[in-house]
Amino acid sequence: MAWDHDIQWCIKVIGDNEINFCFNLIQTPVGYHSFGDGISKLKQVTSRDHHSIQRYVLGVVAGAAPLIFLAAIRVLLDFRYLAQMPTFDEQALAKLNATLTSFHTHKHAILDAGGQRSEHFQIPKLELLQHVMPSICASGAPMQWSLDPTEHAHVTEIKDPAHAGNNQDYYA
Numbered sequence: 590m591a592w593d594h595d596i597q598w599c600i601k602v603i604g605d606n607e608i609n610f611c612f613n614l615i616q617t618p619v620g621y622h623s624f625g626d627g628i629s630k631l632k633q634v635t636s637r638d639h640h641s642i643q644r645y646v647l648g649v650v651a652g653a654a655p656l657i658f659l660a661a662i663r664v665l666l667d668f669r670y671l672a673q674m675p676t677f678d679e680q681a682l683a684k685l686n687a688t689l690t691s692f693h694t695h696k697h698a699i700l701d702a703g704g705q706r707s708e709h710f711q712i713p714k715l716e717l718l719q720h721v722m723p724s725i726c727a728s729g730a731p732m733q734w735s736l737d738p739t740e741h742a743h744v745t746e747i748k749d750p751a752h753a754g755n756n757q758d759y760y761a
Contacts, residue, residue: 594715595662596628598704599646603653605629611649643669657698664691672721675730685722692718 600608609627617623622641624631631638647663668688674681699705 595665596642596646598658598699598702599650599654599662600629602658602702602704603650607653608649611653612645615645615649655698655702657695658702658704661692661695661698664688664695668692668718668721672725677725677730682722682725685725689718689722 605627609629612624612627615623621644622638624642628642634642643666647659647666650662651659668685671681671685671688677685
């Protein structure tokens with residue numbers, strides 16, 4: 590969801606060139622991903638890329654976007670991070686609900702800044718956020734929603750053997 594909406598809104602608000610330039614300037618610590626060519630032209634983005642971009646996006650957009658727009662993006666990031674907790678108690682659920690309420694309070698800033706083209710937020714992935722908390726109450730922590738294990742299996746079982754083979758001449 591971050592790539593489809595949050596990041597695309599940031600790109601629209603501050604512009605392709607500015608966001609690419611800022612991502613290019615980031616000094617990456619060990620273990621973090623760098624984006625030397627920026628992010629606006631990325632097509633196939635892995636979950637590891639999503640995580641790296643989410644780590645940097647607020648710092649990159651700060652100063653170039655209105656503060657209330659930053660607040661809307663920040664509470665969506667907070668919601669995503671809080672929803673990934675391994676266990677939930679009443680206090681954690683209340684905090685999760687507060688961040689979602691805060692997003693609804695600040696979402697007009699995305700429209701005002703020009704991040705969203707239409708005048709409504711009838712986006713299925715945003716609608717899904719309304720159902721996260723009831724699902725956590727009914728089923729527990731959403732750890733099973735992660736795609737990391739299947740993505741890792743795809744890389745080790747499909748991509749690595751394909752790179753090791755002869756991809757030029759299929760009959761050799």
